[in-house]
Amino acid sequence: MKELSYYPGCSLHGTAREYDESIRGVSELLDLRLYELEDWTCCGASSAHCTNEDLAIDLASRNLALAERNGRDLLVPCVACYSRFKWAEKAFRETPQKIHFPYQGRVPIRYVLDFFCEDSMLEEIKKRVSRPLKGLKVVCYYGCLTVRPPQITGIREYENPQHMDRLMELLGAEPIPWSYKTDCCGASLVMTRTDIVKKLSGKLLLMAKEAEADCVVTGCPMCQANLDTRQEEAGKEVGNPVEIPVLYFTELIGLAMGHKDTKKWLGRHLIDPVKVLSRRELI
Amino acid sequence: MSSKSFLSEVMELSGQNLQACYQCQKCSAGCPVAYAMDILPNQILRHIQYEHREKVLGSKTIWICASCYTCSVRCPNDIDIARIMDSLREMALRSGVPPGEKEIPLFHSVFLDTIRSKGRIHELSLILQFKSKTKDFFKDAALGWKMYRKGKIKLLPSKFGGGKEIQEIFKGFEKREGAGSQS
Numbered sequence: 001m002k003e004l005s006y007y008p009g010c011s012l013h014g015t016a017r018e019y020d021e022s023i024r025g026v027s028e029l030l031d032l033r034l035y036e037l038e039d040w041t042c043c044g045a046s047s048a049h050c051t052n053e054d055l056a057i058d059l060a061s062r063n064l065a066l067a068e069r070n071g072r073d074l075l076v077p078c079v080a081c082y083s084r085f086k087w088a089e090k091a092f093r094e095t096p097q098k099i100h101f102p103y104q105g106r107v108p109i110r111y112v113l114d115f116f117c118e119d120s121m122l123e124e125i126k127k128r129v130s131r132p133l134k135g136l137k138v139v140c141y142y143g144c145l146t147v148r149p150p151q152i153t154g155i156r157e158y159e160n161p162q163h164m165d166r167l168m169e170l171l172g173a174e175p176i177p178w179s180y181k182t183d184c185c186g187a188s189l190v191m192t193r194t195d196i197v198k199k200l201s202g203k204l205l206l207m208a209k210e211a212e213a214d215c216v217v218t219g220c221p222m223c224q225a226n227l228d229t230r231q232e233e234a235g236k237e238v239g240n241p242v243e244i245p246v247l248y249f250t251e252l253i254g255l256a257m258g259h260k261d262t263k264k265w266l267g268r269h270l271i272d273p274v275k276v277l278s279r280r281e282l283i
Numbered sequence: 284m285s286s287k288s289f290l291s292e293v294m295e296l297s298g299q300n301l302q303a304c305y306q307c308q309k310c311s312a313g314c315p316v317a318y319a320m321d322i323l324p325n326q327i328l329r330h331i332q333y334e335h336r337e338k339v340l341g342s343k344t345i346w347i348c349a350s351c352y353t354c355s356v357r358c359p360n361d362i363d364i365a366r367i368m369d370s371l372r373e374m375a376l377r378s379g380v381p382p383g384e385k386e387i388p389l390f391h392s393v394f395l396d397t398i399r400s401k402g403r404i405h406e407l408s409l410i411l412q413f414k415s416k417t418k419d420f421f422k423d424a425a426l427g428w429k430m431y432r433k434g435k436i437k438l439l440p441s442k443f444g445g446g447k448e449i450q451e452i453f454k455g456f457e458k459r460e461g462a463g464s465q466s
Contacts, residue, residue: 010404015435039445041402046350047394050372053296058452059398062445100455148352149363158356184315184351191413192386193347194422196319229426268433 004110005067006034007085009078009221010042015229016078016221018265022250023077023112025259030124034075037066043081046188057098060088064109065101073108075115079220080187082111083145086152111153113146113219113249117163122170130258132172135280138252139178139213140164141204143223147182158182164249168217171256178211180204185226194230195237201226202238214276215245217252224248228270245273255282289336297370303360304328310354310364320344321383324354324364327371340375343383344368389416395453402449405440 012020027034044059064085067074076082091098092105115121140161147158155161159182165175183204186197205227208216218224227234228246235241246269254262255277263283266273277283287295294301304325311323321343322330330339339345345368354364375382382388393413397404410427414420430436 011406013403013441014406014437015430017435017437039443041445041449042398042404044398045394045404047391048398049369050350051376051388051391051395052373052456053369055395055452055456058455059449062448062452100452144349144351144353148356149365150356184349184353186316187349187351188390189316189347189349189387191410192384192390193319196316196347196349200315229430268435270429270433 001031001033003033003035003072004075005037005070005072005107006075006077007037007040007063007067007081009076009081010045011221011225012077015225016248018268019077019221019224019248019250021261022248022254022259022265025261025265026250026253026257029128029254029257029259030121035070035072037063037074040066043084045080045084049084049087054098056084057088057091058100060084061092061099061101061103064088064107065103068103068107073110075110075112077112077219077221079111079113079143079145080222082109083152085109090152111146111219113164114154116249116253117167122167125167125253125257126170128257129171131256131282133168133252133256133280133282134172136173136252136277136282137176137212137214138168138173138217139176139208139211139215140168140181140249141208141216141218141223141227141246142181143218143220144182144184144187146220164217164219167249168252171252173252176211176213178207178213180207185223187222187226190222190226190230194233197226198230198234198237201230202234202240202242205231205234205242205244206238206240208244209240209242213244214280215247215273217247217249219249231271243271245269245271245276247273289334289339290331292374293331293367293370296374297363297367299362299364299367300360301328301331301362301367303362304332305360307359309357309359313353313357315351315353316347316349319347324348324368328362328364328367331367336378337380339371340378340380341383345371345375346382346384346387386417389413399450399453401440402443402446403440405437407436407438408440 048056147155168175186200348368
């Protein structure tokens with residue numbers, strides 16, 4: 001059994017609840033033991049790095065110092081938090097005087113998607129796939145911070161990433177090549193310039209529809225929220241109604257491994273994924 | 284008023300060599316939100332070189348930038364333009380130049396206030412706090428109800444320690460900034 005520290009981040013305690021539940025669920029089946037970081041605080045997100053770089057480093061490095069204390073790798077599901085932590089790690093290496101917490105740059109920071117796509121984890125997942133996702137056509141939507149910038153993410157194929165596609169293939173699904181893997185959904189502008197998010201997300205959803213995908217798969221809580229909860233408005237914005245479920249990759253791992261709670265997770269989406277999954281006789 | 288040139292201030296804060304820009308416009312060509320900007324990213328760089336401080340700091344562009352890093356990874360001269368946008372926003376807030384976008388900086392400030400008082404972002408508190416400032420209570424009310432029914436809205440913030448440390452972080456900034464403005 002592998003032990004990891006787990007930093008859920010703010011949205012996994014709210015709008016991205018099914019991401020949190022499915023990560024915990026599949027981790028259990030994969031013999032991973034997650035310890036939620038005690039007393040974790042917000043990473044600072046967009047608002048800190050957009051307005052005060054030093055504050056962004058402080059808010060992130062406080063959590064890194066907590067994680068370092070217990071010596072386990074730190075698993076991070078939200079890619080925005082992950083990015084902030086990696087920037088703080090870089091700041092430690094380049095300007096250690098900017099770090100005000102007992103953090104020594106030693107804790108490995110692991111983004112959940114990257115972690116599950118490592119060879120050793122893929123092997124573990126493969127062993128446990130009991131209900132392959134046969135016939136399910138998916139488009140993998142990586143978004144921005146999952147891959148960019150590469151000096152932070154370590155992803156070499158940042159213009160056309162393949163790792164989530166490989167994971168989907170392993171689960172038995174059919175990943176469709178498309179050109180919008182790493183396009184932006186508008187992210188945190190959703191609260192202030194909703195018009196921009198509707199336009200960008202609308203275009204993405206339209207392209208997923210053109211690619212004839214059954215669903216969009218992602219590992220980013222912001223992308224998922226924008227594409228799922230704003231879908232009706234986004235369709236109107238681009239003048240073409242769309243109805244395409246947006247799933248977390250961990251929900252599909254759970255489905256393929258026959259996790260008992262999969263239906264509960266899927267029930268939290270605004271665009272119902274059960275319809276298309278039952279059409280493909282997967283649920 | 285600072286005696287430093289605008290260009291050298293931006294270069295110092297962002298750590299980027301802006302002078303390497305040869306106006307190939309690749310940043311603006313790939314920018315997903317360029318259509319909503321008043322000044323294109325490549326033009327921003329040129330304006331900085333020309334010392335157009337108010338024009339740049341008062342632009343919509345610096346707030347519209349979604350920090351997607353498409354420009355940064357495609358720049359042939361390795362200028363991290365997204366990082367420059369961060370620096371410009373930071374400078375804009377300190378400059379007193381009226382922001383080109385009203386709600387975006389307001390949202391950031393409400394967001395940071397929420398971290399300061401609660402340590403974590405409790406989404407419902409954040410949204411209500413933001414709406415109390417914009418007075419737009421009806422926007423997204425129906426969506427909020429749908430999300431609540433799916434179990435996506437947590438009514439109460441979670442309890443945890445660590446809040447005090449967060450307040451210390453913010454207090455530290457206030458002190459440093461206070462000292463900075465006196466010098």
